[in-house]
Amino acid sequence: MTTKAAPSAWRDPVALLAAPAVIYLLVVYAFPLLWLFMKSLTGPGGLTIQPYVSFLSDPFNWRVIGNTLRVAAWVTVVCFLIGYPAAFALARAGAVLQIVMLISIILPLSVGAVVKAFAWQIVLRRDGIVSQTLVGLGLWDEPQRLLFTETGLVLGAANIFLPFMILPIYSVVKLIDPRLSEAGATLGATPLYRFSHVTLPLTLPGIVSGVAFVFSMSVSMFVIPSLLIGDRFQTLSTLTGRSFLLMRNEQLGSTTAVILLVLAVSIVVGSTWLARRIGGSST
Amino acid sequence: MTALERVSQYVVWFIAGFTVIFLMTPLVVTVAVSFGSSTVFTLPPPDWSLRWYERLAGMRGLLPALVVSLQIAAVSTAVAMVLGTLCAIALVRGRFPGRETISTFLVSPLMLPGLVIGIAMLQGFKAMGLRDVYASLLVAHVVITLPYVVRTVVGALSLFDFSLIDAARTLGCSYSAALTRVLVPSLAPAFLTSGMFAFLASMDNYPISMFFTDAWTKTLPIQMLQYVEERPDPTIAAISAGLVLLAIVALVIGDRLVGLRKLADF
């Protein structure tokens, strides 16, 4: 093949192959999003941020935003506390155990939010499995209902999003050269020191990726809170959905939708920037 | 040294066991409930029965919703595979600026809230004059499936050693024959697997699909949610169990084609 300097898109015919997909997405996906964004800034008198101002001046809405961020934060924390060790366990597991773990991670991913959210409805009931287990372990005096509570929501969402924390971290842990820990040991580092100074820094890109995924999905989740916590607890997503489907308040819906969009985009951009900064000094 | 090794083995087993149980519990519970005889979701059920599965045939709207979901998934996946493969070739083999931007752009629907995308599409399609619900669903689902195809095919193409094509040509194949006999078989597993998971993603989708529905056109997840709101009973568990079965089949095929570890590549 040729070894000339990279030609511009006009001279490289292979580039044209990307055109159908790109044009399709631009028309069907990017344009509507832009349109939504622009419309939310346009009022009867032209460009305005009035809808946002009135949205943000209502304390109820601040509670909604607070709910959204708080739940997302908790879900991310729980996912991390379980997922980080799980990623290592997955990397260290023997062949059979690894397959079992991989199945348990990938299968739920392939099933879909509605099925899983519904499943958690069953699990979180007063007579459900979580309740029975906790009573059995002696942590609870009597069976309690976790459904329609924030704790139940966090638990259910963490369960559903856990694969998205495990897999990115696992993909990074896989790549860590075991000789590095050995080298650390021969230099006199205790196992704890080796973990905190060698392993942990090297897993940072995976952590950033996993946290970004889970936090972003938790902020955006709609079906899960709808089924697990009901209408009394509003997040930005459920508020948006209700605005459009129930209240027929397109103005409100657009405003909250754009806020959600901006949040999601900032998480993506922020994590990519962070990953690049870390990636510059590690694997 | 071996003492530390033995302890860490136990720890690995403990964490792995907990994680597996934690992740599988919802699915296991659902399937168990679907085989129980009581209308309430108690476990263990008082008796085993297939009554909920028998009710499936009589559920109003279930079959049409299933058909709609399957059709939409099949067509949108097919379209996505064509568009996505062409695009993946351009991204891997092309030498033009902005490849990384385009790549991120193509995968972005996975990262943004489906709800917002759904709303934007709803209003955008109306503004562009597209009012037919079925067609709108179709157009929207291509956006859902495309990222899966692009990401997987780009990954597989990046790993493909193109010097194999050169080797085939020195052994007497024409360029297109080399592609057919070397590239296609090598890529086929990843290609098929990406199609399968794109299909599943379309079948499972709710946040975007919920904006494109009317009395005659509902996808399966929307229909299921309706059942949950109207009359929650283990029939829904039976439907869920069916979807779990579908996912298991996809997993087995995927493992045969590319292996579980490849499926886990993020």
Added chain:
Amino acid sequence: MPPDSSTSDSFLDVAGAEKAFGGVTVLGGVDLQVAAGEFISLLGPSGCGKTTLLRIVAGLLAADRGAIRLDGEDIGARPPHRRDVGVVFQNYALFPHLTVAENIAFGLKARKHPAAEIAPTVQRFLELVHLTDFADRSVRALSGGQQQRVAVARALAVQPKLLLLDEPFSALDRKLRENMQIELRRLLRELGITAVFVTHDQDEALTMSDRIAVMNKGAIEQLDVPSTIYRSPATAFVLEFVGLSSRLSGTVVGQDHDQVVVDTAFGPLRAPGSFVAGASVVLAVRPERIKVNAPGDYALVGRLRDAVFQGSKIQLHFETQGSDQLMVETADLSDGLPPPGTEMRLGWAVADTLIYPAP
């Protein structure tokens, strides 16, 4: 020079190290004693157990049986981070997320050296390996040779009692390798650090070592100074693994005082030693000990098959039967390269003849 290696209070004393993996014996009861300040090479083909032995000494692998004593202390039960044994890995194992200076400082920080001492120590070792300008560079930007030097500096910065090196130069090209060999010896002598060096390259072992342990199939076949290993290989394996040789098979026909008489394809030849009459043996001589057309203890006539020009010397290969090999190395180029088929008279001293049981 190396002191008497049979003292039981050697600096490093490995006794009876055994290791088997899944029923396959990788190390079968190996003993090794190294004196303080000595440079010992473990030389052998892949699979001979040299890396396994190294990892056992480092504590990265547990032996099935055997004791390890370092500087008078039993370290066999200690984890690697408490053995004070440094390792330079074959693939360097530099920490990719740290700079050159941070890599070198790693051991010092991990061992909680006083902060004020760390920077000067790092600086000193940067200078010792000539990498002062690279202190703040990421290690991924370095060439193979530079990475190698960082790996060595990092291991030495903590002044371990023992330094183990696992084929550290195998990925470098020849010129660089030779430079690094000299540099390493200089550094180790300057710092007075004892070293065990694993390699499969016999030239490397011969050049660098105070003593060489030639290993094969999990056992040390000979442990001695390089000149003895070369001139008096203890077994046929050592003979073949280290250096070139001419080998003639034959049968013992008699014993004459301290020499055996062996019947070979070239007639009766003698070697120092004693064997039972009728035994199958192999006679060997180093190629540079054979003289062409000059008086020696023998007068063999060989028919030339090949003459190979090697710059400073010529290798002459002669026609032989079966598994025999007859080759001569000579620096005498005055007659130029003789053509194949030339008959030449070859001779060598009985004292230079080696004899081994036939395999």
